[in-house]
Amino acid sequence: MLWRVGGVWGIVYNTAETSREATQGTMRTIVFGSKGQLGLDLCARFGRDGEVIAADLPEVDIAEFAAVEEFVRHTRPDLVINAAAYTDVEAAEDDSAAAFRVNETGAGNIARASARAGAPVVYYSTDFVFDGEKHRPYVPEDAPAPLCVYAESKLAGEKATRENNDRHCIIRTAWLYGPGGNNFVEKILRAAQTRPSLQVIEDEVGSPTYTLDLAEATAVLASAGATGTYHVVNSGSCSRYAFARAIVKLAGLDTPVEPCPAGAFPMKAKRPLYSVLSNEKYETRTGKTMRGWQEALADYIQRRRENQ
Numbered sequence: 350m351l352w353r354v355g356g357v358w359g360i361v362y363n364t365a366e367t368s369r370e371a372t373q374g375t376m377r378t379i380v381f382g383s384k385g386q387l388g389l390d391l392c393a394r395f396g397r398d399g400e401v402i403a404a405d406l407p408e409v410d411i412a413e414f415a416a417v418e419e420f421v422r423h424t425r426p427d428l429v430i431n432a433a434a435y436t437d438v439e440a441a442e443d444d445s446a447a448a449f450r451v452n453e454t455g456a457g458n459i460a461r462a463s464a465r466a467g468a469p470v471v472y473y474s475t476d477f478v479f480d481g482e483k484h485r486p487y488v489p490e491d492a493p494a495p496l497c498v499y500a501e502s503k504l505a506g507e508k509a510t511r512e513n514n515d516r517h518c519i520i521r522t523a524w525l526y527g528p529g530g531n532n533f534v535e536k537i538l539r540a541a542q543t544r545p546s547l548q549v550i551e552d553e554v555g556s557p558t559y560t561l562d563l564a565e566a567t568a569v570l571a572s573a574g575a576t577g578t579y580h581v582v583n584s585g586s587c588s589r590y591a592f593a594r595a596i597v598k599l600a601g602l603d604t605p606v607e608p609c610p611a612g613a614f615p616m617k618a619k620r621p622l623y624s625v626l627s628n629e630k631y632e633t634r635t636g637k638t639m640r641g642w643q644e645a646l647a648d649y650i651q652r653r654r655e656n657q
């Protein structure tokens with residue numbers, strides 16, 4: 350359902366009722382970046398608990414404080430989730446101003462507007478804030494050392510969020526895939542269907558994460574009233590190569606997948622070779638665990654098949 354909020358239109362997700370009168374007293378959540386891969390799953394998940402007011406480009410540019418402030422003030426949310434971001438890691442190397450405009454200025458705007466409205470804010474950050482030298486799963490207290498512009502802009506967004514809203518929850522995650530995204534899983538599936546064989550990097554290790562599970566974990570943290578910085582990923586870890594092999598196998602394809610070093614695909618943006626995140630703080634705070642990446646991937650591929 351479309352709903353006019355201040356000067357702009359938003360989309361209201363609510364699986365039970367859609368009229369404002371009917372949702373009085375239920376939780377109202379704004380999701381910025383609602384058309385992104387995580388945003389879509391957040392809208393569906395939070396729509397189960399109440400009313401979601403969805404915002405994305407072109408209706409609301411998060412880098413414009415006046416637009417964000419008006420949207421938040423008129424909505425009177427109980428919770429504001431910032432899933433909007435500049436996520437093109439390679440392009441950010443050539444246009445750092447564009448990356449910082451969204452990831453730092455936009456994050457600060459959302460945090461400030463939500464604080465003024467008396468609502469807590471959720472911001473997503475990335476495993477790329479680390480340099481990969483630790484070689485053991487990173488905990489939220491580890492010192493960040495970003496290697497590329499995108500990671501620097503996301504770290505600046507964390508700081509802007511903390512400084513502008515005391516009631517913040519910063520969730521670092523990694524290697525996201527979900528419906529509608531141009532993510533690693535989709536790229537591997539496309540390549541496996543069109544090429545005779547694939548070469549995939551073996552010396553980059555991380556934590557693949559399904560947006561469906563991250564949306565659920567966000568709801569768990571929000572209902573616990575958690576504030577501070579958390580790491581949330583599907584549990585376990587793998588190389589890009591092992592991830593690609595699992596994707597191809599689960600999709601029932603027999604395209605050969607061969608390992609290669611990261612140096613075989615020169616990139617502008619430097620990435621950490623080891624960026625596994627530890628869920629320990631999330632698990633201690635909530636009493637919940639994240640399922641393993643293989644199980645989550647199998648679920649994603651199964652749902653994808655059912656929706657084709």
Ligand SMILES: NC(=O)c1ccc[n+]([C@@H]2O[C@H](COP(=O)([O-])OP(=O)(O)OC[C@H]3O[C@@H](n4cnc5c(N)ncnc54)[C@H](OP(=O)(O)O)[C@@H]3O)[C@@H](O)[C@H]2O)c1
Pocket residue numbers: 381382383384385386387388404405406409410411412431432433434435436451455473474475476503522523524525526530
């Ligand atoms: N993808 C990953 O592997 C990964 C890993 C770690 C952390 N994260 C973080 O997780 C969060 C969600 O990522 P995602 O993969 O779901 O991202 P995504 O699919 O790229 O979605 C981001 C959304 O934000 C929108 N957006 C961009 N600039 C905006 C602006 N100025 N105002 C309003 N909306 C704007 C985008 O619109 P357009 O498409 O029109 O630009 C898009 O709909 C982000 O904070 C990201 O940094 C992602």
